[in-house]
Amino acid sequence: MTDKQKKPRLLKGRTAFLFIHGIGEQNPYETVDFFTHNFINYFDKQSFAFNLEHLIAKRRLSSGSLWTESFVRLKSTDSNEDWLIDVHEYYWSTYTEKKITVPEILQWAEQTLDGTIKFYNRKENQPLLDSLLANRNRKTFFTYRLRSLTILLRIFNFLYPVLRMAVWLILFLAGPFLKGRFLQSAWQLSKQIVTPPLVDFIGDITIYSTTDQKSPYKIIRQQILRESLTLLKAILKDKQANYDQVIIAGHSLGSCIAYDTLNLLCIEASLSQDKNKNLSLDKIKGLITFGSPLDKIAFFFREVAQEGQYIRQRILEHLNSFRVKPEFAQKNQYSIKSPVECKLDRVRWVNYYHLKDPISGHLDYYENLDNVEMKYEASWGDQGHQGYWFDTSFYENIAERFLYVANQDEE
Known part of the structure; x- marks a missing residue:
């Protein structure tokens, strides 16, 4: 056969x-x-x-x-x-539905990136960083993109309220000519138009990957x-x-x-x-697992101990092993x-x-x-x-x- x-x-x-x-x-x-x-x-x-x-x-x-x-x-x-x-x-x-705001997401993202950069810049973590950079894709991301992401987030943090105001102004001026759902508050509608993609997608990651016990x-x-x-x-x-x-x-x-x-x-x-x-x-x-960000979660969002807290660090590693x-x-x-x-x-x-x-x-x-x-x-x-x-x-x-x-x- x-x-x-x-x-x-x-x-x-x-x-x-x-x-x-x-x-x-x-x-x-x-x-x-x-x-x-x-x-x-x-x-x-x-x-x-x-x-x-x-x-x-x-x-x-x-x-x-x-x-x-x-x-x-x-x-x-x-x-x-x-x-x-x-x-x-x-x-x-x-x-996680509607549990987080845009400013909180932006604050979380910037703190996460800053914390990651500081963690991998520690002397005792040099072997760990070397292991990551041994992978070509990881090297490209760490060397060129991490700082760029931080800069982009800071720019967006500045542009978000400006964008919100611009959408509100357009809706407010066009109000007499609109109908249906556009008859609601222009300020509330501007929030719905500007924020849903960010809140619905990144918001879930923000909530789930939070490491602050408080x-x-x-x-x-x-x-x-x-x-x-x-x-x-x-x-x-x-x-x-x-x-x-x-x-x-x-x-x-x-x-x-x-x-x-x-x-x-x-x-x-x-x-x-x-x-x-x-x-x-x-x-x-x-x-x-498919479409999985597990590596990214591990590298950027895992909970890490402060410098010198080797016992705490080992406990965290045991609990996520x-x-x-x-x-x-x-x-x-x-x-x-x-x-x-x-x-x-x-x-x-x-x-x-x-x-x-x-x-x-x-x-x-x-x-x-x-x-x-x-x-x-x-x-x-x-x-x-x-x-x-x-x-x-x-x-x-x-x-x-x-x-x-x-x-x-x-x-």
Whole structure:
């Protein structure tokens, strides 16, 4: 039988995908729709016969409050095949919606860039900087773009109120000739026109990447992670679904939430009182990141200790250590044993990126993962960042890695 005639078999088992959406204006179930819809298109081309079902399950929030989760199931119509695929979604956008202002975003961005520059200019961090600059792309960014970003932010910080006033003046003078939504306050409308793209996209990153423990946004970040971990554990322990494997996947900033959720799970599993507790960690088989800014988050937004605080620095590194390469630990004369014993060594991590996607990239900060470059046609920017959802090869690669039984030649 030729390769073209071979038909791979779906993994005989029960699979759950937990998808986490990215930044911007998101609506509930959009992530489920995107993934399931395009996976169905891929499966149709493979001539698989299946039923599509909408199911509900009783869940609890981390506070204990009950809620009803909706998810989608693909199940074989052939009674001889016992596979099913459930697609779950973690929707976190409500936690960050309209929670931050433009001046706060600009202040955060400038402080982050200034702090990053100062951190990598320290003498003791020279080896770390050398490791970063060894990568050509990193060298270009650090050498030429970091200072430029700081300058641009300062210019925009000056231009924003001027732009706001200009839009307000136009709306105010044109008021008698406008109708519909333009009849509202010209000042409020000018804010809506000028700020939404900045607040909706960068605002999510600002809130989630805040490292100041005293910031009110730190509480939002903690809540996002608590609920993500609570839902993941509920799926792992779901007796009715009884999954054989659970795969957590995240797009854009959602990939950072997915990663941080697994990192938090490692910490929880390392607690002495939980060591004998069945967390069903062996069911977690995969981590899928696509359009991921994880390297950028690690390099520019991670929490760092002040100069000389080597004990605090080591504690921070231990608490954020999942698959981090050892060479990115800050060097000092004392070694401190980590209390975090990662229980997720068998998780297969696949990172998908595209060269026209300004958010994603080849992840160099982490180890034990596969970086897969996507080749779909796209222009630089949003098209490159969103193209994964529509690329058939993306779904084919996921299926080959996680769903199919290993190919066997027919005798």
